[in-house]
Amino acid sequence: MTATRLAGDLAIQAAFDRARDEDRAALIVYLTAGYPDVATSKACFAAAVRAGADVLEVGIPFSDPMMDGPVIQAANQHVIESGLTVARQLDLVASLHHLDVPKLVMTYVTIADTRGYPRFADECAEAGLAGVILPDLPAPEADPWLREARRRGLATVFLASSVSTDERLAAIGRASTGWVYATGLMGVTGVNAVAGDVTERLVARVREHTELPVAVGIGVRDRRSAAEVARYADGVIVGSSIVRAAGEGDPAGAPERVGELVRELRAGVADR
Amino acid sequence: MSTTDAPDTPPADVREGYFGQFGGSYVPEALSGALTQLIDAWAEAENDPAFTEHLDRLRRHYGGRPTPLYHAERLSEAAGVELWLKREDLAHTGSHKLNNVVGQALLTQRMGKGRVIAETGAGQHGVATATAAALFGLDCTVYMGAEDVRRQRLNVVRMQLLGTEVVPVDSGTRTLKDAINEAMRDWVTNVDDTHYLIGSAMGPHPFPTIVRQLQRIISTEATAQFEEQAGGRPDAVVACVGGGSNAIGSFADWIDVEGVRLIGVEAAGEGVGSGRSAATITEGREAVLHGSRSVVLVDEDGQVKPAHSVSAGLDYPGVGPEHAWLAATGRASYVSATDTEALDGFRRTCELEGIIPALEPAHAVGWVLRHGRELLGEGARVVLTMSGRGDKDVDEVVEVANWDVGVAKAFGEDRDPGPGVRDGSDASGSDASGSGHGAGEPGA
Numbered sequence: 001m002t003a004t005r006l007a008g009d010l011a012i013q014a015a016f017d018r019a020r021d022e023d024r025a026a027l028i029v030y031l032t033a034g035y036p037d038v039a040t041s042k043a044c045f046a047a048a049v050r051a052g053a054d055v056l057e058v059g060i061p062f063s064d065p066m067m068d069g070p071v072i073q074a075a076n077q078h079v080i081e082s083g084l085t086v087a088r089q090l091d092l093v094a095s096l097h098h099l100d101v102p103k104l105v106m107t108y109v110t111i112a113d114t115r116g117y118p119r120f121a122d123e124c125a126e127a128g129l130a131g132v133i134l135p136d137l138p139a140p141e142a143d144p145w146l147r148e149a150r151r152r153g154l155a156t157v158f159l160a161s162s163v164s165t166d167e168r169l170a171a172i173g174r175a176s177t178g179w180v181y182a183t184g185l186m187g188v189t190g191v192n193a194v195a196g197d198v199t200e201r202l203v204a205r206v207r208e209h210t211e212l213p214v215a216v217g218i219g220v221r222d223r224r225s226a227a228e229v230a231r232y233a234d235g236v237i238v239g240s241s242i243v244r245a246a247g248e249g250d251p252a253g254a255p256e257r258v259g260e261l262v263r264e265l266r267a268g269v270a271d272r
Numbered sequence: 273m274s275t276t277d278a279p280d281t282p283p284a285d286v287r288e289g290y291f292g293q294f295g296g297s298y299v300p301e302a303l304s305g306a307l308t309q310l311i312d313a314w315a316e317a318e319n320d321p322a323f324t325e326h327l328d329r330l331r332r333h334y335g336g337r338p339t340p341l342y343h344a345e346r347l348s349e350a351a352g353v354e355l356w357l358k359r360e361d362l363a364h365t366g367s368h369k370l371n372n373v374v375g376q377a378l379l380t381q382r383m384g385k386g387r388v389i390a391e392t393g394a395g396q397h398g399v400a401t402a403t404a405a406a407l408f409g410l411d412c413t414v415y416m417g418a419e420d421v422r423r424q425r426l427n428v429v430r431m432q433l434l435g436t437e438v439v440p441v442d443s444g445t446r447t448l449k450d451a452i453n454e455a456m457r458d459w460v461t462n463v464d465d466t467h468y469l470i471g472s473a474m475g476p477h478p479f480p481t482i483v484r485q486l487q488r489i490i491s492t493e494a495t496a497q498f499e500e501q502a503g504g505r506p507d508a509v510v511a512c513v514g515g516g517s518n519a520i521g522s523f524a525d526w527i528d529v530e531g532v533r534l535i536g537v538e539a540a541g542e543g544v545g546s547g548r549s550a551a552t553i554t555e556g557r558e559a560v561l562h563g564s565r566s567v568v569l570v571d572e573d574g575q576v577k578p579a580h581s582v583s584a585g586l587d588y589p590g591v592g593p594e595h596a597w598l599a600a601t602g603r604a605s606y607v608s609a610t611d612t613e614a615l616d617g618f619r620r621t622c623e624l625e626g627i628i629p630a631l632e633p634a635h636a637v638g639w640v641l642r643h644g645r646e647l648l649g650e651g652a653r654v655v656l657t658m659s660g661r662g663d664k665d666v667d668e669v670v671e672v673a674n675w676d677v678g679v680a681k682a683f684g685e686d687r688d689p690g691p692g693v694r695d696g697s698d699a700s701g702s703d704a705s706g707s708g709h710g711a712g713e714p715g716a
Contacts, residue, residue: 110561
């Protein structure tokens with residue numbers, strides 16, 4: 001970690017600190033930007049924050065999301081087909097400035113790389129983002145991105161897996177800012193339930209390599225699984241079930257459905 | 273579309289897993305363990321005489337190697353160049369794909385894994401993988417775009433007969449790239465007991481290198497065969513490029529040989545600039561797809577554009593990173609052939625040589641027929657890799673090209689039921705039988 005901490009890193013740290021002071025895990029909520037439409041999407045982000053989300057992950061869709069299961073794939077495809085460009089998705093993010101939680105963009109390396117890392121970092125910072133998550137950019141390939149992220153004060157969250165060697169976990173710990181994202185199961189988003197013992201062991205291993213908070217995602221879907229993960233992790237990340245709540249049924253009811261689910265999850269992360 | 277002579281020998285890989293700025297390993301952390309294991313297993317196997325011997329034995333006695341190098345005299349005459357076909361279509365399973373698959377299946381065993389998965393476009397890699405899975409007693413699942421399942425039905429049935437589960441992929445463009453996404457998702461989920469047997473020279477490190485080394489046999493054999501049959505070295509080596517496995521294998525031993533032009537023929541679909549093309553190097557830009565940095569058909573946001581080609585095997589918006597590098601250094605040239613040119617190559621290979629080619633190498637033939645004389649020079653000596661046979665394509669070709677080769681007459685379809693095929697209501701069947709003669713003549 002750099003001696004001077006990045007602005008995004010500090011903002012994220014504050015969110016985790018607040019949760020810890022309340023003796024609970026932080027709740028990190030993922031939603032795909034512009035899904036199912038721009039207006040509904042904005043309302044869903046706001047509803048998630050009102051209902052207790054501590055951090056927002058804003059998904060920028062990619063045509064070939066190889067880490068994502070059917071729910072987020074379909075949301076990605078829907079947004080791309082609606083013609084919403086990355087620039088307009090970042091405008092959407094900028095319009096969420098009144099929501100007083102750190103926001104990170106989650107997308108694939110192809111999106112950041114095609115724009116060029118310098119421009120992507122500039123645009124993320126200008127949209128008010130605290131950080132970036134690129135699940136297919138492993139730490140050994142990340143230096144060119146990290147230079148730009150640092151320049152704009154953006155945190156970069158890296159993923160750790162139960163198959164990561166200690167050497168790789170050390171590299172992930174060094175490269176990460178904000179938190180370290182422990183993937184709760186082998187697999188893609190939104191398909192299987194979190195595997196308890198494997199994930200708990202992974203979180204313990206990650207802690208040996210970093211002082212940063214460790215949050216668990218992939219496989220958390222409801223109050224019960226959130227509570228289970230909150231027992232040993234600093235943060236709980238929920239994506240597919242939220243996207244499903246946003247996308248299924250009448251768009252007018254989406255913010256309410258999202259809010260209801262987030263309230264439940266928030267109760268879960270406090271119920272450790 | 274210039275074809276250049278060999279420049280200086282390209283520099284060695286700058287970083288492990290990279291070809292110049294192309295390559296690398298852009299994959300979820302969950303795959304890091306499997307890739308490291310594969311790098312180690314490959315390094316060990318490559319230096320293990322037992323592995324090399326086993327592979328060599330299988331290639332000869334099971335796979336039918338060496339495949340012939342054949343001087344195609346009538347096609348030569350039509351093209352104005354001296355055309356030699358490297359007959360991968362005569363290898364077991366009907367394409368070059370088995371070269372790679374047998375090697376990776378041996379690696380799978382060495383890594384102690386009991387399951388392989390694969391993507392397939394035209395079905396040739398799927399069939400080869402299903403074949404090796406049967407031979408080695410491995411469980412096998414093949415992902416195939418739903419659109420490709422439709423147009424390559426024969427290969428679907430072949431895979432199923434070999435005991436493989438074929439999973440049609442309905443997401444995205446329902447073609448090869450989506451099959452790869454789905455195979456990656458399976459691999460991320462089941463990486464402990466599963467090897468992803470990638471069929472092309474693409475994907476994260478070490479796949480592009482492993483696939484090149486296993487396909488290298490094409491150019492190793494061709495070098496000796498050409499020397500023996502024709503003498504010296506060819507002026508040019510031509511191969512079709514989708515992901516680029518047959519092309520990289522066809523080029524491999526010639527890359528360091530001065531004076532041999534290397535020409536990759538991409539599929540231009542309805543034409544370069546039409547928006548319905550798969551000519552990645554011709555039309556794409558540098559981007560990351562399926563685990564490596566290469567050249568990709570992406571829009572300005574980085575969204576991958578749908579590719580189009582009459583050939584399911586070339587219908588891919590990316591290309592292996594080593595090809596991107598060979599293009600960037602100028603060591604190889606990448607040109608393209610449209611659907612129409614490929615169909616012309618297909619037909620003339622059938623009619624002039626008695627070889628039904630796969631639609632993929634038909635692109636290479638089509639390009640040579642159209643541009644060979646002009647760009648390679650009258651009488652230039654050309655080795656062209658006939659990467660697969662075309663049985664799988666015959667229905668698609670007859671339908672797409674709308675050729676009247678007499679299918680209707682033979683099968684009693686449409687306006688031409690033929691006498692004796694139907695009974696009952698055809699008491700006055702004179703018009704049906706009357707139209708039968710002319711319709712059955714093979715076209716020009």
